[in-house]
Amino acid sequence: MTTTPGTASATSVEDEFPRAITLLDTARTVSVLCHVQPDADTIGSGLALAIVLQRRGVAVEVSFGSPDDLPESMNELPGRDLLVPAADVRVGVDLVVSVDAGSRGRLGALADRMDAADASLVIDHHRSNTRFGTLNVVDDAAESTTAVIARLFDAWGVEIDASIAHCLFAGLVTDTGSFRWVRPGSHRLAERLLETGIDGAAIARKLLDTHPFGWLPMLGSVLGSARLVGDAVGGLGLVYAAILRSDSEGLRSEEIESVIDIVRTTSEAEVAAVLKQQPGDEWTVSLRSKTVVDVSVVATTLGGGGHRNAAGFTAHGSKDDVVAALIDALG
Numbered sequence: 001m002t003t004t005p006g007t008a009s010a011t012s013v014e015d016e017f018p019r020a021i022t023l024l025d026t027a028r029t030v031s032v033l034c035h036v037q038p039d040a041d042t043i044g045s046g047l048a049l050a051i052v053l054q055r056r057g058v059a060v061e062v063s064f065g066s067p068d069d070l071p072e073s074m075n076e077l078p079g080r081d082l083l084v085p086a087a088d089v090r091v092g093v094d095l096v097v098s099v100d101a102g103s104r105g106r107l108g109a110l111a112d113r114m115d116a117a118d119a120s121l122v123i124d125h126h127r128s129n130t131r132f133g134t135l136n137v138v139d140d141a142a143e144s145t146t147a148v149i150a151r152l153f154d155a156w157g158v159e160i161d162a163s164i165a166h167c168l169f170a171g172l173v174t175d176t177g178s179f180r181w182v183r184p185g186s187h188r189l190a191e192r193l194l195e196t197g198i199d200g201a202a203i204a205r206k207l208l209d210t211h212p213f214g215w216l217p218m219l220g221s222v223l224g225s226a227r228l229v230g231d232a233v234g235g236l237g238l239v240y241a242a243i244l245r246s247d248s249e250g251l252r253s254e255e256i257e258s259v260i261d262i263v264r265t266t267s268e269a270e271v272a273a274v275l276k277q278q279p280g281d282e283w284t285v286s287l288r289s290k291t292v293v294d295v296s297v298v299a300t301t302l303g304g305g306g307h308r309n310a311a312g313f314t315a316h317g318s319k320d321d322v323v324a325a326l327i328d329a330l331g
Ligand SMILES: [Mn+2]
Pocket: 041, 042, 100, 125, 144, 145, 175
């Protein structure tokens, strides 16, 4: 048997839909788990699925391991009344569904709920996904997990109304970088969702284009400390910046996560990194690449994961140690 690198495997994600639908059709109690430090794709996926299940009479709840509160930019998403604190997520439901998490570790404190259920369904689009469910619906070519969920809904015969469309659009517009990282079908899906009457401009503005004034001086400080390492990545170049806790005080995850999108535009570097200082000696690191470098491989080497052009990992030590280890891993 021969395989061709870079081509899709013979089994398509659609082949898994019938079994996933059987699981969703027969469960009476379901917990939907989003990843830690949730983004709009994981929350949009989780809430869309939960809305559908609740309408079918299923006892369903949605949660994420940390932090305690939903990011403010997502506080208008339909279905958010189905969110429960992580500590309240029931143990031993019929079905646990993980959405947009590439590994068990991304579920944080809720990872153990995967083992306590009769069945676990993983729905995701991360290249590094470890297939940690009893059934895995993973399409690493999909632009967002909400795009996978939309196809699952079509196969399931679910009618996508404005509430569901709002949730699905939230994941689509953010994970495509406002429709920059698109593929055939991305705009077709967007059109279907917009036809339900949702206000796409308002959803995008709330999720992506709204920051408090304090964002501007934070950017000034953080971007002013950026460094270009031209001979890193075999001469393709690395650009990085660090967000110290003193920079980010009082700001939301929305402000912190916005920085990489500015740093990564540097033309002299194939790879961009933003180091985010956490309590203790911990750093969370976001990686982006433009074309040839697969940062999901680099992130996995360093204990994290992600997509080909967007990935991340957690590290410990001084900032210089973390940068040195990253440069080493980038080769
Ligand atoms: Mn995603």
